[in-house]
Amino acid sequence: MGQAFYVAGTGTDIGKTFFSSLFMAKYAENYGFRYWKPIQTGITGLSDTEFVQKTTALPDSFFLKPVYEFAAPASPHYAAKQEGKTLDPKYLLNALAKERNTNTLIEGAGGVLVPWTEDYLAVKGIQESNFPVVVVGSTELGTINHTLLTLEVLTSRFIPVLGFYLVGSKNELQADNAEIIQRLGGAPCLGVTNFPEQKLSPKEFISFSNESFDTKRNLMETLLSPDDEG
Template sequence: MTGTVVVTGTDTGVGKTVFSAALAVALGARYWKPVQSGLEDGGDAAAVAALGVPADRVLPEAYRLATPCSPHRAAELDGVEIDVKRLTPPVAPGPLVVEGAGGALVPVTRRILYADLFERWGHPVVMVARTELGTINHSLLTLEALHARRVPVLGVAFVGDPNEDSEATIAALGGAKRLGRLPRLGRLAPKVLHAAFADHFRIGDFR
């Protein structure tokens, strides 16, 4: 595979970074987060490196912002003006996994949402969703926003305990492929994560 896959989610903390790390390792891909908001723990780039993505495959962010909030507001607090031209996914040899921030409708600036960037880029998107209560509404709204912009959606990757009805309902009503589900892991270590990904997803679905 030589293409780019974009990972978005239904909300903050849904599991995008963990999934992105697993996907990047499985594809032998590079990883890129366009805008990092919040630097106390080193950010998501540090997290994916700790989860097994080789350091030389973790590309530097276009913007690193101090406050852990929506990029548009974090930039304002830092006195930074985000230039969306800098947010075009870099051309890299081999596959690239790009991780958004929060959900698909998170503002990047006062005028541009992440979903608008996805529309401009035209790369296939994987939506990461919880399996907990409330996921049907959040997932269908996210898929509707992506479909309205004609963003190509590869499918939905669930994270959490199994919920057969919710997962099937989201895929059917949202018109999206059900890619698999990453289960809760008692220990979030690289080997454990990558074994779980291999057990619950088909890598061919991402190529």
């Protein structure tokens, strides 16, 4: 039986796709994980799926196509409206249910209170799909507030949170940020990974992920034994 999990960010452009690229580069081939972003907005440039694939050089078989794709770089409810379309949460939840017992990393769109429709928030979809969640936050100033708020939103709804992972630029605050969030947020810190100092080729990125991501294997061990958590 597989272990699909949901990657929830503390906001937009916080590092979810970077985290997903690191995870896929390090673990996809060995554990058969696939990447899936069910809702993709802002597809005028390189989509997140295309970015992860380009960064990791993994073949098509490691990627699922989005259920919904919208051109506008905006909240799903607004991006859909711009195209005269409507996102159907029930249809999306049915698609998610089919992946429940597969090894799939499911990247969310924006933060957990982003509206999928004008009366349906992302957090409700996370709750109803009942996937365990990894919260991705920034290493930088402001992350304590943003990450604690996200953890509060999830845990207050009894959504299973596996832990949080910080990504971003290296700075003097990050160790304390991780410690305080873990102490006050009721969820373990699964790791911290800083951005590489320069642009990397796929081969270099794979080496970087092997050396710098999930160095203590907290994340993978948690995914391999989810029943032991919480």
